Amino acid sequence: MKNLLLIWLIIPVFAFSQITEDLDFIAPFNDGLAAVQKGKSWGFIDQSGALVIPFRNDLVVSRTNGLLYPVFQNDRCLISTIKDGITYFGFIDTTGKTVIAPQFLNATNFENNAAIALNILKQDLGDNGILGKHVVGYRYFEVVIDPYGNIGTYLNPKGTNMALDKKYLKTPPVITSRQISDQIYAVRTENNKWKLVLVDQETAF
Template sequence: MRKALIILLLIPVVALTQTKEELDFVAPMSEGVAAIKKGNAWGFIDAEGNIFVDFREDLVLTKTDFGHYPIFRNNRCLISVKKEGVLFFGYIDKTGKTVIEPEFLNAQNFNSKQALVLKLMKEELGRNEILGKNIIYHRYFEVIIDENGNVKTYLNPKGVNVVLDKKSIKKPPKITSKEISKKLYAVLNKNKKWTIIKIEN
């Protein structure tokens, strides 16, 4: 009788306990979620310990006081994908769905429902009849996007010329502008001096 009573008392405890084993890293909770690592892949658990973004290898790590791991900000998490050897950045939401396609040469986490990214633009200047190829010109711009990926403001309207191949872009170009507040940004010009730009939301 005593054994049966002990077993009956243990069943609810065992039934309610869920464990995630063999994890290589567990991040602190942020926005109600925590990043977890297994091998080279990362996923996310909620406050109940349920995995809601399964393990994947395209999540971008952010440097924090507690280490390097992916994070959600404004329901957006950075992802990266290589296309022909060049890294492009986009965002997923908390369902794991890609909500902003990987099309930026670099990108930062969202803050106040907007993010700084390097938007790539392609322009065809004409055609080289001898080579039988179109002459394509690439340039990237530091821009502020909203949560849907729409450009709100160009911070460097002239842009920066870039050769779009893996030999020329071995690592993502740096984002030099800085957010000061939701409406103020500091933009570094060609003379290495700062300009303060006020944007309207």
């Protein structure tokens, strides 16, 4: 009986040490979770040290306080996946469940329950008689999304023309707009100036 009790006491300690040893990086806590790195994989521990999100390869690192690591903000963490050579971004919640499927060409972390993302719009351009092909085009827009991926505001309503091809999208397009307060966004214009856009989060979505 004593031996059995000793085994049960040792197993949790052993399991805990397997998780918390040989880590390459331990990030500060944010939203109650801290990112931990092993090799090229990242996971998250809670404040008891338990690995609540197992190590995975799709978590996106962000520069925070001068360091690069995944982070939860507003209970959301960026993930990415590659399809046909193009990287798409989405979000998981604090259980590791995907709540916004990877669909954006880039995205920021959430702040004040909003994030900026690059949303793709497919345009039907008609038939090309010379080539004998149906022609489509693509534009992307900087949009404000809520924690469930709903689009509230188009920050650049004209959008930006693009070729949805890995030859031209070797890296994600840069997000130029930024949130400067709960409701105000700084948006770069076509003449390389800035304008302020007021977004009412309560009515935008």
